[in-house]
Amino acid sequence: MSSDRISALILAAGIGIGLIAGGALLARAVENAKNSDRYVTVRGLAEKDVTADLAIWPIKVRAAGNSLNEVNRSADEARGKVLEFLAKNGIPADAVASQNVRVQDRQANDYNQNNNALRYIVEYTILIRSQDVEKVQKVSQMTDQLVAAGIVLSSQGNWDGNSPQFLFTQLNAVKPAMMADATKAAREAARQFAADSDSTVGNIRRASQGLFTIADRDQSVGGSEGNGGQPAGSSPNKRIRVVVTVDYFLN
Numbered sequence: 001m002s003s004d005r006i007s008a009l010i011l012a013a014g015i016g017i018g019l020i021a022g023g024a025l026l027a028r029a030v031e032n033a034k035n036s037d038r039y040v041t042v043r044g045l046a047e048k049d050v051t052a053d054l055a056i057w058p059i060k061v062r063a064a065g066n067s068l069n070e071v072n073r074s075a076d077e078a079r080g081k082v083l084e085f086l087a088k089n090g091i092p093a094d095a096v097a098s099q100n101v102r103v104q105d106r107q108a109n110d111y112n113q114n115n116n117a118l119r120y121i122v123e124y125t126i127l128i129r130s131q132d133v134e135k136v137q138k139v140s141q142m143t144d145q146l147v148a149a150g151i152v153l154s155s156q157g158n159w160d161g162n163s164p165q166f167l168f169t170q171l172n173a174v175k176p177a178m179m180a181d182a183t184k185a186a187r188e189a190a191r192q193f194a195a196d197s198d199s200t201v202g203n204i205r206r207a208s209q210g211l212f213t214i215a216d217r218d219q220s221v222g223g224s225e226g227n228g229g230q231p232a233g234s235s236p237n238k239r240i241r242v243v244v245t246v247d248y249f250l251n
Contacts, residue, residue, distance in 0.1 A: 038250040039205045040193050044186030045243050046178040049217055052166035052236040055136035057128040059143075059162050060154035064118040068103075075101070075122040078151045082126055085146055089139045097129040123154055133166055133236045140164045166236040168214055174240065175212065182244040183207075190248040202249030210243040 059082055063074035079099065087093065104121040130136050143162065146153060153162050190201045217237040 038199070039247050040190055040250055041245065041247050042186045042189040042193065043243055043245050044182040044184065044189065045241070046182035046185065048174055048178055048240045050168050050170075050174070050238050050240060052133050052168050052238055053131060054167045054169050055128070055130050055133045055164050055236075056167065057130075057136055057140055057162075057164035059126045059128070060123055061126070062121060062123040062152050062154040064121045066119045068105075068120050068122075071120045071122045072103075075124055079124045079126065081149060081151055082124075082146060085149075086126075086128065086139070089142065090135055091128060091130070091139055095128050095130040095132075097127045098125075099127070100125045128164075136164050137166070137236060163234050166234070166238070168238045168240070171212060171214070171240065175242075178212075178240065178242055179209065179244070182242055183246065186244055186246040187248070190246070194248075194250055197250070199250040202251045205247035205249050207244060207246045210245070212240060212242045214238050214240050 061075065061078040061082055063071050063078060065071040065074070083093075083096070086096070102123045102125070104123075106117055106119050106121070128136065140163070143153065187201065193199075194201045215238065216235040217239040218235065
């Protein structure tokens with residue numbers, strides 16, 4: 001056999017091997033592309049019951065009349081009785097964060113058409129800020145004593161009237177463990193799906209975290225905490241909740 005013939009055969013064999021190898025690589029690439037489209041989206045939930053560690057309690061007292069001096073005196077007397085009531089029931093003076101006063105002259109309001117209304121309204125807001133949540137909750141349930149003493153409690157303005165707000169401020173301390181629990185729950189859901197479809201769970205394709213929410217334990221979730229806010233509530237028993245969404249590849 002001539003050398004030219006041998007060279008031609010070698011070249012043909014090389015081309016054939018190259019085509020086979022290229023075909024195998026192409027098939028593998030197609031298979032990988034198909035696998036990359038095989039994934040499942042699951043959610044993992046983590047919940048934790050906690051007790052509030054901060055109480056913020058605004059007490060609003062108001063007085064009304066046509067003499068500003070008399071109204072101021074009545075409002076100041078009511079304020080003094082409130083402070084005495086707090087001290088008597090174990091709320092220390094250093095827990096009183098602020099005492100703000102607001103004076104309203106209804107005749108200065110161009111839109112006020114009620115000429116029979118009392119002219120002046122003076123309102124004091126006494127703000128209690130305390131980590132003794134249990135004490136604040138107990139004393140806040142005794143404000144009927146103030147009403148019985150003739151003190152007018154106002155429900156106007158912010159802070160939901162005179163109800164204390166109980167807050168949980170240690171969210172950052174529980175976030176890592178809750179994220180781990182939520183991710184674990186998501187992977188368990190993915191494993192169950194994979195078992196039902198003759199697959200195995202692969203690596204994470206994409207993951208996203210929802211907001212942390214804090215709500216009264218015995219109420220529906222109504223607010224978010226991940227960014228620092230949480231819903232106003234009247235219970236120190238709170239429930240923290242977070243949901244993560246994860247895409248897992250399926251093999």
